[in-house]
Amino acid sequence: MVQPLLVEEHPLDGLIRADRMPHIWCPGCGIGIVMRCYAQAIINSGIDIEKHVVVSGIGCSGRVAGYMNIDSYHTTHGRGIPFAVGLKLANPELCVTVFSGDGDLAAIGGNHLIHAARRNIDITVICANNFNYGMTGGQMGPTTPYGALSTTSVYGCPEHPFNLVNLLAAAGANFVSRWTTIHVRQVIDDVLYAFNKPGFSFIEVLAPCPIGFGKSNDLEQGVDETLLYRERCVHEPDTALDKLGIDLREDQPIYVGRFVDREAPAYQPIRLEVEK
Amino acid sequence: MRQEIRISGFGGQGVILAGFLLGKAFSLYQDLETVMTQAYGPEARGGASSSSIVVADYPIAYPFVQKADVLIALSQEGYTRYRGETKPEATIIIDEGLVTPKPEDQPLRIPATKLAEGLGRRIVANVVILGYFCAISDIVSREAVEEAIRTSVKPKTLSLNLEAFEAGFAYAKIEERNS
Amino acid sequence: MTSSHILTGRYFMNGDHACAEGAIAAGCRFFGGYPITPSTEIAEHLSSRMPQIGGVYIQMEDEMGSMATVLGASAAGARAMTATSGPGFSLMMENIGLAAMMEIPCLVVNVQRGSPSTGLPTLPGQADVMQARWGSHGDYGVVAYAPWSPQEFFDLTVHSFNVADRYRIPVLLLADEVVGHMVERVEIPEADKIPHWGRKRPIGSKKEFKPFEAIDDDLVPPLAHAGEGYRLHFTGLTHDERGYPDMSADTHQVLVSRLVEKINRNPKDLIRTETFHLEGARIVVIAFGSTARSARRAVRVARERGLPVGFLRLISIWPFPEQLIRELAQDVDAFVMAEMNLGQMIREVERHVEQPVLGVNHAGGAMLAPEPILEAIEKVANNGSTSSR
Ligand SMILES: Cc1ncc(C[n+]2csc(CCOP(=O)(O)OP(=O)(O)O)c2C)c(N)n1
Ligand code: SF4
Ligand SMILES: [Mg+2]
Numbered sequence: 001m002v003q004p005l006l007v008e009e010h011p012l013d014g015l016i017r018a019d020r021m022p023h024i025w026c027p028g029c030g031i032g033i034v035m036r037c038y039a040q041a042i043i044n045s046g047i048d049i050e051k052h053v054v055v056s057g058i059g060c061s062g063r064v065a066g067y068m069n070i071d072s073y074h075t076t077h078g079r080g081i082p083f084a085v086g087l088k089l090a091n092p093e094l095c096v097t098v099f100s101g102d103g104d105l106a107a108i109g110g111n112h113l114i115h116a117a118r119r120n121i122d123i124t125v126i127c128a129n130n131f132n133y134g135m136t137g138g139q140m141g142p143t144t145p146y147g148a149l150s151t152t153s154v155y156g157c158p159e160h161p162f163n164l165v166n167l168l169a170a171a172g173a174n175f176v177s178r179w180t181t182i183h184v185r186q187v188i189d190d191v192l193y194a195f196n197k198p199g200f201s202f203i204e205v206l207a208p209c210p211i212g213f214g215k216s217n218d219l220e221q222g223v224d225e226t227l228l229y230r231e232r233c234v235h236e237p238d239t240a241l242d243k244l245g246i247d248l249r250e251d252q253p254i255y256v257g258r259f260v261d262r263e264a265p266a267y268q269p270i271r272l273e274v275e276k
Numbered sequence: 277m278r279q280e281i282r283i284s285g286f287g288g289q290g291v292i293l294a295g296f297l298l299g300k301a302f303s304l305y306q307d308l309e310t311v312m313t314q315a316y317g318p319e320a321r322g323g324a325s326s327s328s329i330v331v332a333d334y335p336i337a338y339p340f341v342q343k344a345d346v347l348i349a350l351s352q353e354g355y356t357r358y359r360g361e362t363k364p365e366a367t368i369i370i371d372e373g374l375v376t377p378k379p380e381d382q383p384l385r386i387p388a389t390k391l392a393e394g395l396g397r398r399i400v401a402n403v404v405i406l407g408y409f410c411a412i413s414d415i416v417s418r419e420a421v422e423e424a425i426r427t428s429v430k431p432k433t434l435s436l437n438l439e440a441f442e443a444g445f446a447y448a449k450i451e452e453r454n455s
Numbered sequence: 456m457t458s459s460h461i462l463t464g465r466y467f468m469n470g471d472h473a474c475a476e477g478a479i480a481a482g483c484r485f486f487g488g489y490p491i492t493p494s495t496e497i498a499e500h501l502s503s504r505m506p507q508i509g510g511v512y513i514q515m516e517d518e519m520g521s522m523a524t525v526l527g528a529s530a531a532g533a534r535a536m537t538a539t540s541g542p543g544f545s546l547m548m549e550n551i552g553l554a555a556m557m558e559i560p561c562l563v564v565n566v567q568r569g570s571p572s573t574g575l576p577t578l579p580g581q582a583d584v585m586q587a588r589w590g591s592h593g594d595y596g597v598v599a600y601a602p603w604s605p606q607e608f609f610d611l612t613v614h615s616f617n618v619a620d621r622y623r624i625p626v627l628l629l630a631d632e633v634v635g636h637m638v639e640r641v642e643i644p645e646a647d648k649i650p651h652w653g654r655k656r657p658i659g660s661k662k663e664f665k666p667f668e669a670i671d672d673d674l675v676p677p678l679a680h681a682g683e684g685y686r687l688h689f690t691g692l693t694h695d696e697r698g699y700p701d702m703s704a705d706t707h708q709v710l711v712s713r714l715v716e717k718i719n720r721n722p723k724d725l726i727r728t729e730t731f732h733l734e735g736a737r738i739v740v741i742a743f744g745s746t747a748r749s750a751r752r753a754v755r756v757a758r759e760r761g762l763p764v765g766f767l768r769l770i771s772i773w774p775f776p777e778q779l780i781r782e783l784a785q786d787v788d789a790f791v792m793a794e795m796n797l798g799q800m801i802r803e804v805e806r807h808v809e810q811p812v813l814g815v816n817h818a819g820g821a822m823l824a825p826e827p828i829l830e831a832i833e834k835v836a837n838n839g840s841t842s843s844r
Binding site for chain 1 (some may be wrong): 649684690
């Protein structure tokens with residue numbers, strides 16, 4: 001008989017608001033894995049936990065701000081990035097991370113996303129991309145693959161999705177990578193790297209959403225989408241940026257890796273005289 | 277005492293600056309209640325430009341010019357447009373090289389732009405005409421306007437502006453002597 | 456605050472610049488905005504001043520972003536503001552609601568122009584007063600001021616920051632194009648003459664601290680900033696005293712009532728009015744912002760003609776000074792409400808008095824002149840009483 005192993009402590013104790021559990025996420029949802037990676041990166045960072053701030057918009061992914069036991073701001077839909085910009089510029093000592101969903105960041109907040117990248121503001125953005133608006137019940141959004149089914153694309157999504165990596169690269173981000181929820185180690189490494197990287201960093205993490213996206217696209221269980229990642233993911237960081245679009249229908253590769261890592265100067269407000 | 281003064285011309289002639297200098301002189305150096313406004317919007321289209329000063333020895337409630345006591349026109353359009361909005365006894369000053377008055381009008385004339393060209397920069401015609409106005413007006417103090425100029429224009433254009441002011445002022449005095 | 460950044464002295468300055476200098480004098484060190492006439496001079500002026508004083512000027516991609524970034528900066532401890540006009544004000548409504556809900560102080564300046572929509576970009580209006588009150592969805596208390604001169608634009612900018620910090624609210628400063636663009640004498644006081652009410656800050660254990668617990672009678676919880684070690688959680692969702700989301704009607708009732716009540720409960724700090732010629736007045740003219748200048752003249756002329764008329768100037772338009780209006784109503788026969796819109800504030804007056812209230816209105820685009828106000832006064836005086844709405 002298997003004996004349950006009781007642990008006194010979890011490595012993330014203190015970083016997760018235990019008094020807010022249970023969380024709202026569905027069984028098989030990938031967001032928790034991404035949050036776990038973010039939390040691990042905070043621990044590994046060696047940066048004072050009190051200096052870490054997480055900002056979210058609205059969505060299932062946006063709930064992360066509510067579960068992390070650090071200074072956390074759960075803002076309005078799409079506005080996490082500009083809120084984070086204000087925090088960072090008003091107090092440059094803060095290590096500011098925006099954790100939100102694909103719809104929040106790339107649809108309603110899309111303008112803020114590209115402009116913060118253009119300005120190369122020194123914040124880290126983690127995008128849990130589940131190809132749909134999970135929170136509102138599985139509508140199509142800016143990353144829904146062409147032809148995919150959703151509650152507002154019952155005949156197949158007629159729009160082409162953003163290739164977020166290419167978008168962010170073009171907009172001017174210093175660091176852009178893409179992984180999935182099976183790439184736990186890589187996500188932790190890249191979040192950690194992004195904390196210390198001056199300028200705008202964007203980490204896209206593909207995450208299963210069995211309820212909003214999977215069930216209408218033959219990926220009934222979280223594990224189905226996870227298996228799909230395992231089959232299709234190709235680590236080819238040299239792939240041309242415009243070839244990184246995601247198409248789940250066909251037997252197409254899903255490219256993952258670090259695609260942009262450059263040293264453009266981070267945004268600095270103009271200072272004629274530095275106040276002591 | 278309440279005086280309403282309008283300066284009109286076209287964009288680039290510095291009528292806003294002239295209004296500002298005059299207003300600042302009244303407000304800060306003569307301690308009079310002063311409001312300056314300028315035309316924005318449709319009125320300011322097509323290159324037309326105008327600024328207005330209301331000056332009084334009591335708090336000014338309504339800030340705009342309704343019937344001007346003084347109209348300084350640096351362009352034909354500025355003259356034509358605002359001539360009707362002046363009091364019957366108003367003082368009208370025109371740049372005589374640029375404005376042809378109505379036959380029944382007897383405005384004060386100064387070749388402001390020409391004098392400014394004589395100083396090397398036609399853009400100071402605004403300050404020339406301000407100097408002229410200062411000389412003929414009994415409410416503007418010369419020192420006050422000069423102080424306003426000193427504290428407002430870029431240092432490298434200061435002497436030019438003071439010369440322009442002097443040129444306009446002197447022109448009025450010569451005219452006075454000759455008449 | 457470094458006092459050397461305050462440009463103490465006398466200036467001949469337009470209202471927008473006076474507002475910008477007022478912000479600096481108040482210790483504002485963060486401006487996030489998007490240019491729009493007739494408020495642009497505030498942004499322009501601060502873009503040149505902030506770099507001189509160690510502050511931040513950031514020009515955002517739109518007004519949603521502007522409002523959000525201002526809240527972020529304030530959450531990190533900075534006095535922060537934005538400035539806009541009608542179209543941008545509409546876009547800011549979303550996060551003005553967030554500011555109310557998260558109780559993050561900030562200043563939003565709206566230099567009103569002719570509206571609705573793009574309207575009259577360069578010309579004045581006063582038609583955003585009800586949007587200021589009710590613009591974001593839901594119930595929340597609102598504080599809004601309307602300056603009538605560049606000097607008052609300066610003074611109210613300072614005051615608005617104080618109120619915002621003291622009450623943890625977004626304060627709305629509703630100027631109009633006339634006041635924004637007119638140039639008048641502005642006296643910037645010495646640093647120690649500039650009132651400064653700081654934020655109420657937490658004391659005691661960081662672990663026990665609840666960021667939305669209002670212990671004091673004023674119903675305002677102390678404000679902790681990001682990076683101070685409180686492990687804060689702020690959300691736009693309905694939340695309990697810890698800041699944690701709580702999707703219950705009871706919590707919602709408690710929270711929203713407090714957001715409204717903290718404004719209602721503290722009228723002394725918030726309501727500002729000015730009165731002229733009230734002795735023996737049978738008619739009271741009410742106006743705010745630039746329109747109050749015309750009303751002032753109309754009342755002066757009417758008094759000279761022997762009419763028993765007085766004048767009430769609203770400096771705070773929200774909260775509305777209903778108490779004062781009711782007191783005035785005991786002695787007068789009629790009110791005249793002058794405003795550069797087709798009848799917004801008049802509804803407030805009518806709500807509180809039995810007497811007839813005659814509106815003097817104009818859709819905007821030009822300052823309401825003294826003459827129609829004077830005519831209204833005469834009409835009311837001759838009729839004994841009238842209502843023409
Ligand atoms: C202004 C506004 N519009 C719409 C909504 C409703 N809404 C909430 S979350 C959401 C989509 C979130 O999608 P995404 O960012 O992808 O997050 P996910 O739930 O998929 O993690 C929408 C449309 C809202 N809260 N606010
Ligand atoms: S709807 Fe999708 S994204 Fe939201 S919690 Fe459920 S599985 Fe996760
Ligand atoms: Mg999503």
